[in-house]
Amino acid sequence: MKIACFLYPNFTSADLINPVTVWQFVPGVQFEFIAAEKGPVATDTGLAFVATHSYADASPDPDVVFVPGGAKPTIDALGDAALLDAIARLSRDAKWVASVCTGSLVLGAAGLLRGYRAACHWYPRQWLTKFGATPSDDRVVIDRNRATGGGVTAGMDFALRLVAEWGGESAGRLIELIVEYAPEPPFNTGRPELADEATLSAARQIMAAEFSEAAVDQAGQRLSMSTRTGAAVSA
Template sequence: MTIRFGLLAFPGVQQLDLTAPYEVFASMDDAEVHLVWKDTSPIVSATKLALQPTTTFAECPPLDVICVPGGVGVNTLLEDADVLSFVRKQAAQARFVTSVCTGSLVLGAAGLLKGKKATTHWNALDFLENFGAVATPGRVVRDGNLFTAGGVTAGIDFGLTIVAALRGREEAEAIQLSLEYAPEPPFHSGLPEKASVEVLGRTRQRLAGSRMARQAIIARLAAARHGAE
């Protein structure tokens, strides 16, 4: 039976958040993978890579797996009614509801994280509780049919985890081997607790602008919710 995947492809997406799980999903036998956006005009990722959506919100078929990647473009999505409506609609009937990196914040804004364990990029983990989630550090965190992945490169681990859940470990391992996924990073500073003080400070400074903008948006969303109560 064909498994239908849909990944949100939006302006400012972190391309590896999208392309890493895409590569894994597309390598699975009998898989149909869609890149979904409001229209099919090319979009530009956070690192200026052009990507081509393959279907629109209106034309997207029901998905077995919906995945929301992260990136600086997430900030706009948090207040985009069309995006949140689409995510909620697909999530209501999907087998798995998923995200990579800060894409989990979009799931939160869509009301899909309440009472759920979830993760995201380390620099945004503290935002999850604003959406009623139980912030849980981890490479891939599962809570029922909800799968959330940590920052950027976790998308490969996440993709393999999803394949294993759908088609079994042997299929996932065959894809892992075909991709020669056997990471041996040249440095060991991929997590805040492993990085030097200098590297951590430099990285926080690099990410500060997007974090401040995101913080302001989440504060507005919280104020709107409280005002509606």
């Protein structure tokens, strides 16, 4: 199984680390880490991932295309035509097209979610409609060959669900045990419907400073005027 992971400046490192931590146990798995150029790509934490391939030399036939998310850097990525074109091109024949967190906005901007249900981080989730997708508040959404996870920590759930799709539930159970995935959130405020009003209000203020709906609108308008949607063939 060949998994093409797209990197762009200052994406959320956990969105990539969590799925890769799970998928490394899939027999025969091969990762390609793809960016505009080979070499280090900075993340939101200051950690850098090394792109092993550029858009130009990435394998043309990955089994899985995966896009991580982030905050403002991901919104900025919606205007990166070279990134969106590369994602759309490699997704054309991929068996699975996938994302975590706001990575689904990137898939949407690449023309790959029109007519699909999709998950996203709770704050900008409704903006998926600007790309013809149907937002879902499920932690993991699988709609035909599109697999999307909610915000950040959902990457672990998402990755395990895909393992089960690829190799059966027993494979998912095994890896869940190997990585000791048994979350116990200390405050139980990890979703808007669980948080108290003061916590939710504070979180919304922080998110509002990071996410620009106007930039998402522009990406949606560019998509409607482009031919990129030719790559988005429903499975």
